Amino acid sequence: MGNCFKSSSNDDISLLRGTDTESNESAIEHPPFVEPPPPYRAQPEPQRRMPIYHPSPSVSRPANQLSEDEQIKIAQRLGLINHLPTGKYDGTNKKAKECVICMNEFELAEPLRYLPCMHTYHKECIDDWLMRSFTCPSCMEPVDAALLTTYQTN
């Protein structure tokens, strides 16, 4: 069971990616299917250190100390996050210029993730947040509920 958690980027082949969810302005210049750099803090010695997960926002525990329920919840969460569309910043979106999590401006070709509420963040920043709380940090919209409506209207 614990093996599912080794990396959150392995099953990045999202059904939504490459479809036209957000791509009207992206994916023209850049090769669209280049794997983005691994999300999360790349740990210097990944073999030896267990990845840390957050069964609730203020709790941090290594993967081998999670209850079975927590493991299932986290695995589901990882799956859901990987279904959220990603892209690279191409400078054309005039509204989203800054990631409100790290407060840095987006730079060209940085990996981004788009939430169903249309708020945009650095992929690395928002993935870290979504593993703690599955809501948009800007509008507090629960991401799973919004995901469902997105699927239904499609």
Place this chain on the structure above:
Amino acid sequence: MANIAEQRIKREFREVVKSDEVAACNIKVELVNDNFTELRGEIGGPPDTAYEGGNFKLEINIPETYPFNPPQVKFVTKIWHPNISSVTGAICLDILKDQWAAAMTLRTVLLSLQALLAAAEPDDPQDAVVAQQYKDNNAIFQRTARHWTTAYAGGPNIDAELEEKVTSMKNMGFDEHKARVALSTKDWDVTRAAEYLIS
């Protein structure tokens, strides 16, 4: 300290904390150490409340996982408020706990605390004694809170009657702050306050 936390605090200092709007709202933040983990905040008591005219100092600790986890904030200045411990200064405010979001900033935290001073939530108390007084005897609560604002936060309103009761208990040999707590807890009944301190 994790890089992202430090970078964010630096940015917040540059772009948010020093804005004019913040000065107009009577809130401020200063650094305590060089590595951006300890900060000191200050909020002015909101107008038309018992805290008006007071300046309340806050201790702010930035966790390594900021902004994914909220800053830890408590009142250093003693305050009489249902959602703030009169003993430790600990705060009961949802955004400092489970309602925190990574898009929030020190500015939003301080403004929320100011809003909390203006609108207490006695049904979700941090200090049960204060919350009970707020609900059962709001007039006494308002007077007590105003008196604490003057005694500890530099507020301008001197309530001679309450002042006198504190002084009389001081003259009995009680510590001033303990006397004030006992009197505040016992709705300013000197006899009951003295019994409370002796028992």
